Each structure stands twice: as C-alpha cells, then as structure tokens.
Amino acid sequence: MNRLGKALLQRLREILYLFLSFPISVIFFALVLIGFNSSTFIPIGVALFLLVLSAMEYVAKFEVRRTNWLLGTDFKVVENWFSNPLLSWDGVKERVTSTRVWLAVAYVFIAFGWSLFSFVLASLGVAGLLLLFASIGVATLSSFTRSFEVIDNGDFFRGNITFDESLGRVRLELGDASGSGFINWDLYSNWAAVLAILVVILALWIIPRNARAMAEITEGFLSGNFLPKFEERLAKFKNRRKISEKDVREALAKESLQPQLSELSRREIEILALMAQGKSNAGIAKSLYITEGSVEKHISSILSKLELSAEADSHRRVLAVLKYLGIESNGGKLPQ
Numbered sequence: 001m002n003r004l005g006k007a008l009l010q011r012l013r014e015i016l017y018l019f020l021s022f023p024i025s026v027i028f029f030a031l032v033l034i035g036f037n038s039s040t041f042i043p044i045g046v047a048l049f050l051l052v053l054s055a056m057e058y059v060a061k062f063e064v065r066r067t068n069w070l071l072g073t074d075f076k077v078v079e080n081w082f083s084n085p086l087l088s089w090d091g092v093k094e095r096v097t098s099t100r101v102w103l104a105v106a107y108v109f110i111a112f113g114w115s116l117f118s119f120v121l122a123s124l125g126v127a128g129l130l131l132l133f134a135s136i137g138v139a140t141l142s143s144f145t146r147s148f149e150v151i152d153n154g155d156f157f158r159g160n161i162t163f164d165e166s167l168g169r170v171r172l173e174l175g176d177a178s179g180s181g182f183i184n185w186d187l188y189s190n191w192a193a194v195l196a197i198l199v200v201i202l203a204l205w206i207i208p209r210n211a212r213a214m215a216e217i218t219e220g221f222l223s224g225n226f227l228p229k230f231e232e233r234l235a236k237f238k239n240r241r242k243i244s245e246k247d248v249r250e251a252l253a254k255e256s257l258q259p260q261l262s263e264l265s266r267r268e269i270e271i272l273a274l275m276a277q278g279k280s281n282a283g284i285a286k287s288l289y290i291t292e293g294s295v296e297k298h299i300s301s302i303l304s305k306l307e308l309s310a311e312a313d314s315h316r317r318v319l320a321v322l323k324y325l326g327i328e329s330n331g332g333k334l335p336q
Contacts, residue, residue, distance in 0.1 A: 010072075011204065014211035015122050017070040021111065021214060022119035024066075028059055029112040032105060050086060053095040056104035057081040060222040063107075067218045071211065076223045099231055100224070107221035114217065118210045125203025132196035134168070134187050263305045271298045272320060 035052025064075050081100055084091035095101055143165040150157040158180075160173040168188035174181055186192065220226040264272065267288075274284045281299070285292045299317070306320055 011207065013070050013072070014207050015125065017067070017211055018115070018118040018122045018207065018214070020066070020070070021115040024063075025108070025111045025115040028108045031055065031059075032108050050092060050095060053098075053101050053105075054082070054086055056101045059108065060104050063111075063218050064222050067215050071215055073215055073219070075215075075219045078222075078224055099234070100227060103221045103226060103230065107217065110217060110221070111214070114214055118207075118214060121203060121206055121210060124199055125207060128196045128199030128203060131187065132193060132200060135189070135193040135196055264302060268298050268302050268305075271295060272302055275299075275317060275320065 032052055035048045060081075061077055061079075064077050067073055068075055068077075078100070081098065082091065082094055084094050086092070086095070143163055145160065145162045147158070147160045149159075158175055160171075162171045162173075163169070164171070168186060170185045170187060172183045172185075270288060271284055274287055279287065281292050281295045284295045288295075302320055303317075
C-alpha cells in the first residue's frame, strides 16, 4: 500500500511538473523572441540581445532547481557562468561565444515544443479521469448551457453546447443560416467509461516517460551533460579539412611533382578527383555514367599504381586521396 501511494504521488508530481512546464516555457520563449527579434533602435536591440544571453544563466538555474524539487532529481546547478561583467568588451564576447549560453537558448526552443505536447497529454489524462468519475457516478456535473458565435469574412457560424445533469447527456449543436446539426453524447454510458479508462491508462503510461524525457533535456542542456560532447564535435567540425574543387584543380597542377600520378590514366585521374570530393562508388558511377563494377576496377588499378598495399591500420582509399592532394602521410598511415 505504501508503495502504491508513493507511485501515485510520483505520478501527481510528474503531472504537476508537465502542467507548470508549459506556461513557464511560454514565458522563456517570449523572452528569447524579444531579445532576438527586436526591431527597435539598434543600440537598444543589441542591449536586449545581450541581456537575454545573460539571462540564460538564471533560466538554467531556475529550470534545474524546479526539476529537482518537483521530480526529486539531483541535477547539478552550474553557478557563475561568466567571469567578466556584461558592460565590458570581454563580457560581451564571453556571452556571445559561450557554448553553454547557446545550449540554454536551444533548450528554450526545445522545451517550448515539448512542453506543449506534454501539456496536451496531461490535460487529456486529467479529462479522462474526470470523465471516468462522472460515468461511474463518483463525481457529478451540474447542468449548463454555453453558446458561441463565429464571424469570418461575413460568414456567420453559431454553436451551442448543453449538458443535462438528469440524463448525463452532452449535446453539441453547430450550424449557420442555411442549416444546423447536433451530436449527443451520453456520459453515463458504458462506452464513455471504457473510453475514459483507455485515456487514463494511456496517460499513465506516457506521462512518466514524457516527464523523464523532459528532465533529461533539462539535465543535458542546462546541467552541462551535453556540453563536453557538443564542444568536442564543434572542435572536430572546425578542424575538419574540407576538400573543394579548388583543391582538386591545385592537385592537378601539382601532378608533375608526383611521379606516381603520371602513371594514372585520364579516367583514373577523374575517379581519384571524385574520391577526393568524398563521393562513394555509386556517386562516382553516376557522375561518370559508368557502372559501379567499372569504378571498383579503376580504384583497384589506382591503388596498385600508387603502390598502396592493404594494411590493417590504414585506409588505402583515403591514402590515395592524400597522395593526390599532395599531403604527405606518415609511413603509409594517416597523419595524426
């Protein structure tokens, strides 16, 4: 019984967490949009932009602490994001170039969409629970009638929703000047109870998973779990050598400096150039209007002429491209 009570309490905490996440994420989303889309006087726009970047530290602290308090997690709260004051050139550069700040900005956009989805799911779960209580007579609803009108480009549309407490029936009427229709739904029917049970079961299955996913997003983006991997990939991207058509043309111009390349046929040079651009065998075949089998034969000939033997710790195709581009390798292996 104690275990069941703890489980129910945890579900309630998760529902509360998801419900609160939506209005909070809307506020943060609006804050970021104001800072990033300001059409005011340029100095004011720049100031708002920098203020929003500075505010990301407090957004992160608030969200991590809210998650820890509601879900009982123990995520790290990172203090002192910046070592320089905002009103300094170093402070401006620090905020604009901070990976942690931009992860927090990304979190705001991701959390907005995720919390909207979560809010709808949690609302459906609560609605299903209320419907179940009403269908089995645990809870009762008072009779009511609500009317609404919609005017769109001169078209007039009228609707009316009514609930009869004595019959337990909801009636929805929709229509315009040319005609109308209605739908009746009996809340006290067995079908209503079955539908409510299915909605509640689905909500109980999805809500904890959704809450955990939201918590993982918070931990990853705001507590710094994603930061090392993100910075590592960013560094690899910056340091990556890009091979352009200019590199290929320059390699052809340096052909006289590479005697082995002079042994290659014109077709083999074309294939090697396409290999340098990163194309696969299928891509090369498509570019030259030949079969993949022909490409494989030409590549085998290229590797043989360049005297690149098969070794366990080297990639002959890459070594061929390096030789073509005039990049020296270390003993037949890729440079470190």
